[in-house]
Amino acid sequence: MNKRKERLIKYLFTALAFSSLVFLIGIVLVLFKEALPIFGKVSLKAFLLGESWYPTSEPPEFGILPLILASLWVTLGALVICVPIGVGSALYLHELAGPRQRAILKPVIEILASVPSIVYGFFGMVILSPFLQDTFELPIGLCALTTSIILGVMATPTVASIAEDALSYVPRSFREASFAVGADRWQTLTKVIIPAAGSGISTAIILGMSRAIGETMTVLMVAGGAAVIPHSVFDPVRPMTAAIAAEMGEAPVGSDHYNALFAIALILFLITFVFNIAAEFISRRFRLKLGLSR
Amino acid sequence: MHNVDYEKQPGMENFHPSLVKGPVGINMNYMGEADVFGPEAKISARKVNFYYGAKRALNNINISFSPRRVTAIIGPSGCGKSTFIRLINRMHELVPGTRFEGEILIDGLDILSPACDAAELRKRVGMVFQKPNPFPKTVFENVAYGLEVNGVTDKHLIEEKVVDSLKKAALWGEIKDRLKDSALGLSGGQQQRLCIARCLAVSPEVILFDEPCASLDPISTAKIEELILTLKKEYTIVIVTHNMQQAARVSDNTAFFLMGDLIETGRTDRIFKAPRDKRTEDYITGRFG
Numbered sequence: 001m002n003k004r005k006e007r008l009i010k011y012l013f014t015a016l017a018f019s020s021l022v023f024l025i026g027i028v029l030v031l032f033k034e035a036l037p038i039f040g041k042v043s044l045k046a047f048l049l050g051e052s053w054y055p056t057s058e059p060p061e062f063g064i065l066p067l068i069l070a071s072l073w074v075t076l077g078a079l080v081i082c083v084p085i086g087v088g089s090a091l092y093l094h095e096l097a098g099p100r101q102r103a104i105l106k107p108v109i110e111i112l113a114s115v116p117s118i119v120y121g122f123f124g125m126v127i128l129s130p131f132l133q134d135t136f137e138l139p140i141g142l143c144a145l146t147t148s149i150i151l152g153v154m155a156t157p158t159v160a161s162i163a164e165d166a167l168s169y170v171p172r173s174f175r176e177a178s179f180a181v182g183a184d185r186w187q188t189l190t191k192v193i194i195p196a197a198g199s200g201i202s203t204a205i206i207l208g209m210s211r212a213i214g215e216t217m218t219v220l221m222v223a224g225g226a227a228v229i230p231h232s233v234f235d236p237v238r239p240m241t242a243a244i245a246a247e248m249g250e251a252p253v254g255s256d257h258y259n260a261l262f263a264i265a266l267i268l269f270l271i272t273f274v275f276n277i278a279a280e281f282i283s284r285r286f287r288l289k290l291g292l293s294r
Numbered sequence: 295m296h297n298v299d300y301e302k303q304p305g306m307e308n309f310h311p312s313l314v315k316g317p318v319g320i321n322m323n324y325m326g327e328a329d330v331f332g333p334e335a336k337i338s339a340r341k342v343n344f345y346y347g348a349k350r351a352l353n354n355i356n357i358s359f360s361p362r363r364v365t366a367i368i369g370p371s372g373c374g375k376s377t378f379i380r381l382i383n384r385m386h387e388l389v390p391g392t393r394f395e396g397e398i399l400i401d402g403l404d405i406l407s408p409a410c411d412a413a414e415l416r417k418r419v420g421m422v423f424q425k426p427n428p429f430p431k432t433v434f435e436n437v438a439y440g441l442e443v444n445g446v447t448d449k450h451l452i453e454e455k456v457v458d459s460l461k462k463a464a465l466w467g468e469i470k471d472r473l474k475d476s477a478l479g480l481s482g483g484q485q486q487r488l489c490i491a492r493c494l495a496v497s498p499e500v501i502l503f504d505e506p507c508a509s510l511d512p513i514s515t516a517k518i519e520e521l522i523l524t525l526k527k528e529y530t531i532v533i534v535t536h537n538m539q540q541a542a543r544v545s546d547n548t549a550f551f552l553m554g555d556l557i558e559t560g561r562t563d564r565i566f567k568a569p570r571d572k573r574t575e576d577y578i579t580g581r582f583g
């Protein structure tokens with residue numbers, strides 16, 4: 001009786017643990033199934049490199065290059081914001097902050113991470129966008145720059161907390177060894193601690209990118225929505241996530257447009273998948289390098 | 295620290311001058327007891343107290359270390375051995391909330407005074423830790439690190455120093471073809487000798503060892519001990535150890551700490567043969583918790 005119960009529990013937890021795998025496979029299968037029909041109509045090359053996205057025109061055009069470039073463009077912009085702020089905060093927290101500053105800053109960063117994206121979007125629409133519009137005398141405030149700034153702020157906590165973890169994994173003994181041969185604090189930081197934590201910090205940056213490129217609600221609200229190839233940071237753009245979110249409701253189920261949107265989702269999935277694999281790979285090497293898991 | 299007739303000093307009955315190489319003098323320590331150290335103390339601690347926050351870890355420590363001698367510091371866990379030797383190169387400054395009183399003189403200058411630059415001091419007083427702690431860099435970079443942070447830019451000089459230090463650390467033969475490999479790929483014993491080489495590269499005068507063999511196998515331990523015996527020709531060495539045999543094998547003088555107090559110091563053979571304090575005797579004979 002007892003033994004049967006034990007076995008049952010074991011199976012239950014195994015099943016629960018593997019359910020994530022089932023979800024993942026399910027998602028990938030659905031993405032492929034719904035996306036593939038579009039490639040009967042448009043070649044993969046025309047789809048990826050086509051410069052016009054007019055899915056509802058007659059005849060429709062399914063080129064998603066503007067959407068891909070928009071996503072990359074705003075993500076790159078977000079990095080310009082979140083890398084210095086995130087890595088800087090991590091270094092400050094780890095190196096300079098006293099217990100009191102840490103006790104304030106760490107929760108603040110965590111709260112920043114838990115603000116719902118619609119709140120960020122709202123902030124971008126109502127405050128940041130009019131401000132940028134006035135400052136740079138733009139025809140429209142909802143543009144790549146606004147999006148990048150908001151996404152950068154959103155990704156900052158991810159970068160900061162993972163980078164801080166990476167720094168704290170660097171064994172104390174490295175610091176002692178460095179000081180013991182006469183290095184000062186700055187030398188210890190730049191020559192020992194940052195190089196030792198380097199790949200962990202790269203992981204933080206990649207996961208931050210992954211966060212930015214997958215963000216939907218904010219982007220839908222502040223990016224401006226124009227599906228044209230961006231030429232400057234002030235252009236309104238239509239990143240992939242925004243296109244899917246905005247158009248899915250109008251695309252008749254099973255139509256070419258519907259399939260094309262799934263294909264965009266598939267590509268987005270592949271991009272974030274690659275990011276995450278890279279992050280995992282780098283962080284595994286990082287732990288190996290520090291002798292943490294051998 | 296004058297040269298006096300050592301045999302007339304109290305406690306010197308067991309002392310045979312023939313056992314000591316080089317000039318010998320008497321160094322009165324602050325317990326009023328004479329012990330044989332070198333000609334002139336390299337390091338003297340005077341009335342040193344140390345606190346972690348409110349917790350007192352060292353009580354009125356008075357001790358001298360002779361140049362080109364090995365002094366072993368022994369005592370049960372938590373008695374303040376590490377705390378004491380970390381004061382000698384001011385590593386205690388890395389721990390927030392600590393405080394000291396008293397002075398430690400090296401060549402007559404108080405190294406604990408704010409006027410003394412900690413980085414400069416640490417170049418003169420190197421340290422080897424309990425667990426080998428090479429950086430995740432190449433073997434070469436590890437040894438060159440100290441030179442680099444001290445502003446040496448001459449490539450030839452660095453190379454020369456690295457080779458020289460590896461040779462002194464008895465590692466060169468094993469490692470000369472692996473200079474560009476990661477230091478983390480070495481065995482524990484090799485890593486520890488690499489750490490010794492890293493410390494030698496900045497030309498210290500004093501080397502502090504905090505249980506350098508604690509994580510090593512007997513063969514690596516023997517190599518490190520042998521190395522310590524060669525290094526003492528040039529350097530003043532202080533070694534913390536839990537291993538009585540090791541203290542007896544490598545050291546000239548021994549100091550016994552107990553609960554933050556320095557109980558007894560003296561020549562190693564004397565301490566082991568005829569400890570004066572009951573507590574020292576209990577500890578070295580293993581009758582002690």
Ligand SMILES: Nc1ncnc2c1ncn2[C@@H]1O[C@H](COP(=O)(O)OP(=O)(O)OP(=O)(O)O)[C@@H](O)[C@H]1O
Pocket residue numbers: 346349351369370371372373374375376377378389
């Ligand atoms: N960072 C610290 N903060 C507070 N107390 C400390 C700290 N480091 C050491 N102590 C305390 O100071 C005392 C002496 O510690 P120390 O590490 O010097 O002992 P030790 O003789 O080196 O012991 P072991 O043989 O275990 O290494 C101990 O009671 C210890 O708990």
Ligand SMILES: [Mg+2]
Pocket residue numbers: 375376377504
């Ligand atoms: Mg210790």
